[in-house]
Amino acid sequence: MAEELITLAHGSGGRPMQQLIQEVFLKFFDHPALTALTDAACLSWPSSYQLCFTTDAYVVQPLFFPGGNIGKLAFCGTINDLAVSGAQPLYLSCAFIIEEGFSVALLEKILASMKQMVCQTGVAVVTGDTKVVERGKLDGLCIATSGVGIRPASLKLCRESLRPGDKVIVSGPLGDHEIAILSARGKFQLETRLASDCAPLHSLTERMLKVEPNLRFMRDPTRGGLAAVLNEIVSGLKVGILIEEKLLPVRKEVAACCEILGLDPLLLASEGRLVAVVPEKTTGQVLTVMKRHPLGRQARVVGQVISDQPGRVLMKTLGGSTRLVEMPAGVQQPRIC
Secondary structure, eight states, X not given: OOOSBOOGGGGSSSHHHHHHIXXXXXXXXXXXXXXXXXXXXXXXXXXXXXXXXXXXXXXXXXXXXXXXXXXXXXXXXXXXXXXXXXOEEEEEEEEEEEETTOBHHHHHHHXXXXXXXXXXXOOEEEEEXXXXXXXXXXXXXXXXXXXXXEEETTOXXXXXXXXXXXXXXXXXXXXXXXXXXXXXXXXXXXXXXXXXXXXXXXXXXXXXXXXXXXXXXXXXXXXXXXXXXXXXXXXXXXXXXXXXXGGOOXXXXXXXXXXXXXXXXXXXXXXXXXXXXXXGGGHHHHHHHHHTSTTTTTOEEEEEEESSSTTOEEEEOTTSOEEEOOOOSSOSSSOOO
16 A cells, blocks of 8 residues: 555545555455455355354554454454354454554554464454544554354353352463553563463364363453453352362462552453363363363363352452452453453
């Protein structure tokens, strides 16, 4: 493109927008369903499968952070919502809302990271949209993504299947993403470079479901962290969850930052971790396959489903007492995803 910055004309629907699509976006996304540039992508999948569909929006600030950027985050976040639903991700759509004056070079850098995820995962971007708003009306760039996947019609992942004795597994260290974002904002200086855990989880969940098709439930602990996920899981049920503080995987750097800033590690967002509730008798098998996967090497049991305290999440503290883990009432930090 001759222009190095996005202008309002790029959102006009005319020749400048077509040039932006042809010379920038299609340079990174080249699936036939997209390059046809129709109003809707026409897709197909086997009739014996259920369709899974998800959508999300990303407003993270800063746009670039250790371990990723808004593009990689949007791609992985949407894939992970499908993955923890037991689905094989197939296709994504991406809508870009861009501020006038945004650098085309930065846009291409973001698109390149998304293209890398396409190549890594085999999940194609098949449709999208671009809008441009006036300078000062947006903080650079926002991305809205939707994802389509399929899962066997026989697969049942539901909260209601939880039973006392089921184990709660976390796939790896918690909170790396949120602390990496805060570090990128200049909130503090870390002696070691902590990167976001942003990563696609579908190949990990696929292995888990192969050894235990009757997994109770999975969720990725993004906004609200582990506390929000566990409370969502048992909300309205006749069972509760008890976790142990000593078992929680939290890096020393993350724990230190929480102590400095007065944050609770249970509330920190992760973008490449999952929480799974697994039948007690197959917990060992599930952990084994998780630890053989790059994104599950540090997986561990952190608690279990209990018959008393229905609908509540409790934690046995390092001091030996037990405290209630409540659903977060707000956000610790805004715009982390």
